[in-house]
Amino acid sequence: xxxxxxxxxxxxxxxxxxxxxxxxxxxxxxxxxxxxxxxxxxxxxxxxxxxxxxxxxxxxxxxxxxxxxxxxxxxxxxxxxxxxxxxxxxxxxxxxxxxxxxxxxxxxxxxxxxxxxxxxxxxxxxxxxxxxxxxxxxxxxxxxxxxxxxxxxxxxxxxxxxxxxxxxxxxxxxxxxxxxx
Amino acid sequence: xxxxxxxxxxxxxxxxxxxxxxxxxxxxxxxxxxxxxxxxxxxxxxxxxxxxxxxxxxxxxxxxxxxxxxxxxxxxxxxxxxxxxxxxxxxxxxxxxxxxxxxxxxxxxxxxxxxxxxxxxxxxxxxxxxxxxxxxxxxxxxxxxxxxxxxxxxxxxxxxxxxxxxxxxxxxxxxxxxxxx
Amino acid sequence: xxxxxxxxxxxxxxxxxxxxxxxxxxxxxxxxxxxxxxxxxxxxxxxxxxxxxxxxxxxxxxxxxxxxxxxxxxxxxxxxxxxxxxxxxxxxxxxxxxxxxxxxxxxxxxxxxxxxxxxxxxxxxxxxxxxxxxxxxxxxxxxxxxxxxxxxxxxxxxxxxxxxxxxxxxxxxxxxxxxxx
Amino acid sequence: xxxxxxxxxxxxxxxxxxxxxxxxxxxxxxxxxxxxxxxxxxxxxxxxxxxxxxxxxxxxxxxxxxxxxxxxxxxxxxxxxxxxxxxxxxxxxxxxxxxxxxxxxxxxxxxxxxxxxxxxxxxxxxxxxxxxxxxxxxxxxxxxxxxxxxxxxxxxxxxxxxxxxxxxxxxxxxxxxxxxx
Numbered sequence: 001x002x003x004x005x006x007x008x009x010x011x012x013x014x015x016x017x018x019x020x021x022x023x024x025x026x027x028x029x030x031x032x033x034x035x036x037x038x039x040x041x042x043x044x045x046x047x048x049x050x051x052x053x054x055x056x057x058x059x060x061x062x063x064x065x066x067x068x069x070x071x072x073x074x075x076x077x078x079x080x081x082x083x084x085x086x087x088x089x090x091x092x093x094x095x096x097x098x099x100x101x102x103x104x105x106x107x108x109x110x111x112x113x114x115x116x117x118x119x120x121x122x123x124x125x126x127x128x129x130x131x132x133x134x135x136x137x138x139x140x141x142x143x144x145x146x147x148x149x150x151x152x153x154x155x156x157x158x159x160x161x162x163x164x165x166x167x168x169x170x171x172x173x174x175x176x177x178x179x180x181x
Numbered sequence: 182x183x184x185x186x187x188x189x190x191x192x193x194x195x196x197x198x199x200x201x202x203x204x205x206x207x208x209x210x211x212x213x214x215x216x217x218x219x220x221x222x223x224x225x226x227x228x229x230x231x232x233x234x235x236x237x238x239x240x241x242x243x244x245x246x247x248x249x250x251x252x253x254x255x256x257x258x259x260x261x262x263x264x265x266x267x268x269x270x271x272x273x274x275x276x277x278x279x280x281x282x283x284x285x286x287x288x289x290x291x292x293x294x295x296x297x298x299x300x301x302x303x304x305x306x307x308x309x310x311x312x313x314x315x316x317x318x319x320x321x322x323x324x325x326x327x328x329x330x331x332x333x334x335x336x337x338x339x340x341x342x343x344x345x346x347x348x349x350x351x352x353x354x355x356x357x358x359x360x361x362x
Numbered sequence: 363x364x365x366x367x368x369x370x371x372x373x374x375x376x377x378x379x380x381x382x383x384x385x386x387x388x389x390x391x392x393x394x395x396x397x398x399x400x401x402x403x404x405x406x407x408x409x410x411x412x413x414x415x416x417x418x419x420x421x422x423x424x425x426x427x428x429x430x431x432x433x434x435x436x437x438x439x440x441x442x443x444x445x446x447x448x449x450x451x452x453x454x455x456x457x458x459x460x461x462x463x464x465x466x467x468x469x470x471x472x473x474x475x476x477x478x479x480x481x482x483x484x485x486x487x488x489x490x491x492x493x494x495x496x497x498x499x500x501x502x503x504x505x506x507x508x509x510x511x512x513x514x515x516x517x518x519x520x521x522x523x524x525x526x527x528x529x530x531x532x533x534x535x536x537x538x539x540x541x542x543x
Numbered sequence: 544x545x546x547x548x549x550x551x552x553x554x555x556x557x558x559x560x561x562x563x564x565x566x567x568x569x570x571x572x573x574x575x576x577x578x579x580x581x582x583x584x585x586x587x588x589x590x591x592x593x594x595x596x597x598x599x600x601x602x603x604x605x606x607x608x609x610x611x612x613x614x615x616x617x618x619x620x621x622x623x624x625x626x627x628x629x630x631x632x633x634x635x636x637x638x639x640x641x642x643x644x645x646x647x648x649x650x651x652x653x654x655x656x657x658x659x660x661x662x663x664x665x666x667x668x669x670x671x672x673x674x675x676x677x678x679x680x681x682x683x684x685x686x687x688x689x690x691x692x693x694x695x696x697x698x699x700x701x702x703x704x705x706x707x708x709x710x711x712x713x714x715x716x717x718x719x720x721x722x723x724x
Contacts, residue, residue: 055445056452059421083417085542090418091480092461096454118453119690120714122303122350122484122665124330126323141348142307146689147662147716149305151348167322167332169303169350171663171714173690180447236626237633240602264598266723271599272661273639280635299634300509301533303484303665327508328481328535352482352533354509361628484665484712486692488685503710504669511667513710529684529694531665531712 036070036140040112047072047104050180057100060093064104070140072104075133089129091166094136094154098123098168102138102150106172107180109143115178119147121170129165131158138170148172217251217321221293228253228285231361238281241274245285251321253285256314270310272347275317275335279304279349283319283331287353288361290324296359300328302351310346312339319351329353398432398502402474409434409466412542419462422455426466432502434466437495451491453528456516459498460485460530464512467500468534469542471510477540481509483532491527493520500532510534579613579683583655590615590647593723600643603636607647613683615647618676632672634709637679637697641666641711645681645693649715650723652686658721662690664713672708674701681713691715 040046044067051057051064057074060082066073074097076082076089084090099121107116135155142149152168221227225248232238232245238255241263247254255278257263257270265271280302288297316336323330333349402408406429413419413426419436422444428435436459438444438451446452461483469478497517504511514530583589587610594600594607600617603625609616617640619625619632627633642664650659678698685692695711 050447053447054452055442056455059443080417081421085412085415086477090416090458092454092458093418095457095461095485096452099454099457115448118487120484120486120663120712122482123457124322124350124352124482125480126330141305142345149307149348164323167330167350169305169348169663171305231628234628235633236623237636240624261598262602266593266596267658271597271639273635273642274599276638276642276666277633277635280638296629299668301482301531301665301667303663304638305663306661350482486684486712486714488692503667504707511669511710526685529692529712531667531710533667 036109036143038069038108039110042112043069043108043110046180047107050107051100051104053181054100056096060096062097062100065135067104067108069108070105070143071138072101072108073135073137074098074101074104075135077133078130086128087130089134091123091125094125094129094134094166095121095123097134097136098138098152098154098166099170100138101136102152102168102170103172105138105140105150106143106148109140109148110174111176113177113179115175115180117173117175119171119173121152121168123166123168125166127156127163127165129154129156131156131163133157134165138168144174146174148174217290217324219250219289220291223293224250224289227361228288231288232281232285234362235281237277241277243278243281246316248285248289250289251286251324252319253282253289254316254318255279255282255285256316258314259311267309268311270315272304272306275306275310275315275347276302276304278315278317279319279333279335279347280351281319282317283333283349283351284353286319286321286331287324287329290321290329291355292357294358294360296356296361298354298356300352300354302333302349304347304349306347308337308344308346310335310337312337312344314338315346325355327355329355398471398505400431400470401472404474405431405470405472408542409469412469413462413466415543416462418458422458424459424462427497429466429470431470432467432505433500434463434470435497435499436460436463436466437497439495440492448490449492451496453485453487456487456491456496456498456528457483457485459496460500460514460516460528461532462500463498464500464514464530464532465534467502467512468505468510471502471505472536473538475539475541477537477542479535479537481533481535483514483530485528485530487528489518489525489527491516491518493518493525495519496527506536508536510536579652579686581612581651582653585655586612586651586653589723590650593650594643594647596724597643599639603639605640605643608678610647610651612651613648613686614681615644615651616678616680617641617644617647618678620676621673629671630673632677634666634668637668637672637677637709638664638666640677640679641681641695641697641709642713643681644679645695645711645713646715648681648683648693649686649691652683652691653717654719656720656722658718658723660716660718662714662716664695664711666709666711668709670699670706670708672697672699674699674706676700677708687717689717691717
């Protein structure tokens with residue numbers, strides 16, 4: 001049997017580690033709630049405002065599906081305008097979704113007087129992206145004063161099934177003294 | 182509250198999805214056990230033999246800690262010979278451990294007449310690697326006929342606590358018609 | 363003085379290695395022209411046709427600027443619709459451009475009965491993308507039977523100056539027996 | 544003919560851009576010497592001291608081959624102790640070499656009261672690493688106040704020929720107020 005990865009989502013998983021570990025084993029993963037607590041009370045509105053100001057999100061038809069401390073989900077309904085040559089959703093569009101999901105996941109934890117910048121990311125494409133809806137999720141793995149590390153996943157939904165179509169690993173920078181506007 | 186990532190370990194998580202989902206929600210993640218079933222009965226001995234033939238593993242003092250279908254763990258006890266200039270375990274040593282853990286995680290699923298090759302990987306270093314033991318784990322996210330995608334994690338263990346010190350995302354190639362020897 | 367990197371563009375540079383090495387030193391880099399020779403006479407029309415069928419390229423306003431064996435350039439004139447929240451070109455749009463430039467650079471060398479698939483890429487963002495024109499270029503570093511490795515660069519042009527705004531490293535897969543249509 | 548990549552080595556190339564452009568075309572790439580000027584007069588000794596304190600470098604048998612502003616080369620003579628299961632140099636050893644070469648390339652440009660930290664890197668393995676000598680080189684693409692971006696290459700040398708065996712893209716952090724000791 002494959003082992004249960006104890007902290008695949010990093011800090012995120014640790015929130016749950018003391019509550020339910022799937023294999024029932026005692027966990028040495030101390031929950032570190034404080035580290036995923038937003039540092040700015042207006043974190044949610046700030047993300048929604050920032051998202052709304054991104055022309056590229058409107059252009060491709062992306063919608064902010066969910067936002068929580070250390071987490072963000074962005075969804076898109078496939079259409080020909082976002083396709084590549086075989087009719088699937090273009091890898092660059094998937095990248096746009098998941099880069100933004102990771103960036104906003106990190107931004108939920110940043111201090112008031114700051115903005116978020118993607119330093120770099122790496123994306124593996126696993127399966128053709130098609131279906132009723134594409135959902136990109138970002139998870140903070142490691143928050144930090146200057147940098148934050150996230151992971152991302154993109155799923156394609158069809159008939160109640162989800163297929164993992166891409167995974168990402170990303171480095172963000174906390175831009176202090178620079179507001180998002 | 183941060184969302185529970187439904188498939189952070191990809192296929193691996195899916196093995197457990199029907200048994201226990203941590204948030205208790207109904208899961209549309211159909212378990213796909215078949216996809217993580219080894220294609221070669223001698224998968225375990227093959228990994229152990231291959232590991233034993235790697236001079237670099239002996240040199241750095243790495244030990245094969247665990248191997249299961251789609252999973253591998255490699256451990257190392259820190260010592261000055263594997264350090265960088267501040268005395269922590271060198272990032273290159275961590276890379277050697279986790280690249281190999283990912284590679285062998287994939288190799289457990291490969292057909293008989295094949296070998297494994299790392300095409301590429303990306304590694305984020307999250308915290309200084311120090312402690313009683315360093316454990317690198319590889320998880321298969323997406324097995325395939327030609328390529329396999331894995332994720333990796335490196336933890337430092339100290340006094341019963343684990344600290345996530347590095348995360349990896351990796352692409353492997355199935356080298357058919359080429360044995361591991 | 364910084365050293366002259368002898369093969370920064372990989373195979374591509376080797377085309378020129380016997381002609382002019384910038385530091386005048388004798389070069390051991392044997393030119394390997396054959397390896398960057400297109401395997402399909404219709405390589406150029408195939409790239410142009412494929413590009414034209416990508417809905418996402420039309421949506422974001424990208425144009426195929428140049429294509430040569432092992433090379434492709436895609437350009438875009440910035441406008442509000444492709445911006446992020448600060449008004450610069452969105453990182454996801456840059457990714458779309460340079461992922462495609464790398465993919466088509468590789469595709470120029472693929473056999474007739476094949477298509478191109480991005481396995482993965484990694485993108486570093488170096489500077490805000492703004493100016494009169496954004497140009498993404500892809501260069502084949504290592505062609506292969508099953509995989510091809512490319513590098514990419516994105517420059518922002520303004521007043522006759524070019525600023526390097528992003529660099530990429532990418533893995534492509536040769537999809538044999540699958541045409542691009 | 545493949546196009547000449549105008550700035551593949553980033554800032555490094557720009558040192559030479561005004562002197563010789565291989566295609567003879569007028570260049571808009573203004574040389575930016577200042578940006579690759581070391582900020583600390585003792586840059587060279589600092590790199591050599593730091594290298595000498597890395598236990599892992601001695602263990603694997605690596606030697607500092609060259610160091611210049613924005614550049615570093617580290618060499619290794621292959622032996623069974625650094626091999627993987629097929630007898631080639633282990634990918635993790637190549638990673639150790641090129642991660643360090645990139646890190647020290649960056650460190651040549653850092654201020655006096657600072658240290659260097661690898662945030663992340665991505666490595667593509669292109670060919671089996673074997674031969675008389677392995678040389679890993681790091682080149683600074685983009686220096687910065689907080690982060691520096693580098694590229695790396697690993698060549699295998701045999702009989703006067705060089706084969707490109709790996710390429711890397713890396714993010715470094717300037718650790719201010721923390722000396723390398």
